[in-house]
Amino acid sequence: MAIPVLETIDIEGKDITADALLTQRALAEYLVSDRNAHYLFTVKGNQPRLLEDLQLFFQDRDPDKPHYVLQSPPDHGRIETRKIWTTTELNGYLDFPHVGQAFLIERHSIVKKTGKVSLDLAYGITSRSPQQADPQRVLMVNRGHWTIENSCHYILDWNYDEDRSRISTGYGPENMTRLRRFAVGLIKSKGVRSVPKKMRQLTRNVRLVFDYLRMTENSCVQPARG
Numbered sequence: 001m002a003i004p005v006l007e008t009i010d011i012e013g014k015d016i017t018a019d020a021l022l023t024q025r026a027l028a029e030y031l032v033s034d035r036n037a038h039y040l041f042t043v044k045g046n047q048p049r050l051l052e053d054l055q056l057f058f059q060d061r062d063p064d065k066p067h068y069v070l071q072s073p074p075d076h077g078r079i080e081t082r083k084i085w086t087t088t089e090l091n092g093y094l095d096f097p098h099v100g101q102a103f104l105i106e107r108h109s110i111v112k113k114t115g116k117v118s119l120d121l122a123y124g125i126t127s128r129s130p131q132q133a134d135p136q137r138v139l140m141v142n143r144g145h146w147t148i149e150n151s152c153h154y155i156l157d158w159n160y161d162e163d164r165s166r167i168s169t170g171y172g173p174e175n176m177t178r179l180r181r182f183a184v185g186l187i188k189s190k191g192v193r194s195v196p197k198k199m200r201q202l203t204r205n206v207r208l209v210f211d212y213l214r215m216t217e218n219s220c221v222q223p224a225r226g
Contacts, residue, residue: 003030011037015128015141020044023125025097032098032127039098040126040141053094054123058104061085066106067135070143081108084139088130100129103138186213 002022015038016031023041031037043051066083083106091099107120126138133141160180167173184195190212192198202209210216 002027006031006035011035013037015040015126017141017144018042020046023047023050028097028127038100038127038132040128040138041124042142043123043125047096050094050096050125051123053090054102054104054125057087057090057102058085058123061104068139070136070139077112079110079112082106082139082143083108084135086130086135086138094125096125098127099125100127100132101125101138103135103142105139105142 002018003026006016011031012035017040018027020042023043023046028039028041031039043054045051067086068084070082070084072080072082084103086101086103088101090102094102102125103123105122105124107122109118109120110116122142124142126133126141128138165173165176167176183199187195187198190198202212207216
């Protein structure tokens with residue numbers, strides 16, 4: 001379904017990011033060969049051979065010499081440090097089209113309140129060469145993907161509990177997802193700082209919803225009369 005969606009968008013020269021579900025050879029070929037775009041894909045267990053090759057190569061990395069380090073501000077009560085290693089040595093070996101470089105990202109997180117420490121590893125590939133994307137750029141593009149992921153999907157999962165929805169017949173699941181996304185997009189279009197907070201304010205208050213959307217006479221700006 002990704003390709004028909006992308007057909008409607010001008011993506012020439014742009015980076016298309018995707019989670020592991022869309023890390024597919026056909027999509028990579030389409031992006032680079034047909035649309036003159038670039039991909040940055042996450043590699044997980046649905047591409048086992050690809051993942052094994054990346055894990056084997058990066059297990060010998062020097063942990064004290066990452067190619068780039070990014071320390072995020074301690075927002076939301078966490079201190080996060082991201083480290084990235086990149087390589088071109090696997091370009092001709094990996095069974096995947098148009099690989100420009102492979103990468104590993106380590107994400108270290110410390111919860112300030114409890115002191116709990118976590119470590120996540122993310123493997124990936126991109127069609128951009130090191131000349132087109134240095135380690136800093138690769139890391140920033142990867143972060144941009146998860147910013148979108150968290151800002152949209154986290155809201156759907158947490159506030160709508162979408163993953164546990166029992167709507168499962170016909171076009172029900174698809175239609176409900178579209179309605180939820182439309183609602184989130186509508187709230188975001190108003191420039192609010194916290195979508196979940198605004199959703200809680202509007203819950204079960206039909207009049208407040210209509211006022212917020214300027215769908216009532218009192219909430220509409222009346223044109224000046226000459």
